[in-house]
Amino acid sequence: MAMGPRDLENNTIEIARRDTLQKEIISQEGIENYIDALLKDIQSNIYQKALKFREENTFKVDTYEEFKDIVENKGGFVLAHWDGTAETEQKIKEETKATIRVIPLNAPNEEGKCIYSGKPSNRRVIFAKAY
């Protein structure tokens, strides 16, 4: 918040929010409630922003070529079928540096073929390069 001599005259104050970098001048009356609501809004906005980013960067792939392309060039979460073996996981890690981040708890059952071995799989797991 920024306050200058003119704000003193007008009983106003300038608000700049860090997440969107938007600025506005508001009345000092009821500033407490305004800030309270603004903080809640910032909290929810940054969550929504991160969620949108994740959704835009989650990809379903069915071939190893596609898989390698996304891991190498785009990054993000890659949902792919995996045959459930440690060998396949290890091979994929060596070739692409991507590892299985999680086998999602609530993943729907879905018949498919492992992108690496072609063996049957009944659900997708999440691959990504990781910190």
Add this chain to the structure above:
Amino acid sequence: MNLLFCYILLFIIYFCSSCDIKIFNKNNAKIIPYMAKNLTKRQENYSQWYNELVVKADLAENSAVRGCMVIKPYGYSIWEKMQAAIDKMFKDTGHSNAYFPLFIPKSFFSKEASHVDGFAKECAVVTHYRLKNDEKTNKIIVDPDAKLEEELIVRPTSETIIWNTYKNWIQSYRDLPILVNQWANVVRWEMRTRLFLRTAEFLWQEGHTAHATRQEAIEETEQMINVYTDFAENWMGVPVIQGFKSENERFAGALETYAIEALMQDGKALQAGTSHFLGQNFAKAFDVKFTDQNGKQDFVWATSWGVSTRLIGALIMAHSDDNGLVLPPKLAPIQVVIVPIYKGQDQLDKLNEKANIIK
């Protein structure tokens, strides 16, 4: 001059808002972290952007000890906010805090085979307990006469020392469950380290619970991954995906590892918390048995779960931008900054008076 100074600050100041409000002045200019100037852009080099941001926002810095960081006051105050929120969640789910030793006798590690395999390569080992002055060189050396009979491992995680302790705490079903958490530092000798994300020493909490049944232990494991999910999403503002780890990525000694994974702005994943169902592995390794209501003896079921200062790295990478640090209000040490814009002391006094009323 003052006017110009303040207008510039208006643009570069970092703010957030209502419970903790700071009025900006010359004295606190240095402690209020403002937007970092000349920060590398995320698009140019994400990794460098992160490294610079951590330092410019005054959160942490590298230390004289390779791989170990100094968490500076502003960074530490974020950790304290995180601790307070998480600790309350633990208490609300029936857990208590306790503290176990930093050192673990080497022999404890060999008792659970897969556990020692997983951690052996990154253990710091204490071999001596005394220094002395070398008369020939006049330098301080390790006293060869002060060699420990059994080496001590600086804890990389505390399952072994805790289960060795639980052996004495548990005799019957009446002693169960044990729902204990410890806030501590641990050491894992990492070769490639980065501030907050991977450091040789880090701060964390580790929960270690003991149960009479398999079912109860699994429920506890799931409850705690839900607690971490709640914290990540509703406090950190970081959406996460819950799942099981594959065998390769599982915690050394666990039957099942539940994890939450978050996606960072460069498209890389970051593990933000884990909760392990340990089965009876540690109870068997440390011979921890209990007598059930029917007088029958069985090994105790275990869980462990943890989050660390790594979460600060996740917080930074998930929300910050090319201007610098962006924190969720719930974890921001300073939420609102009031900047007086003035010419002369007279105006400043009036503005400060008003700012104090608002505050």
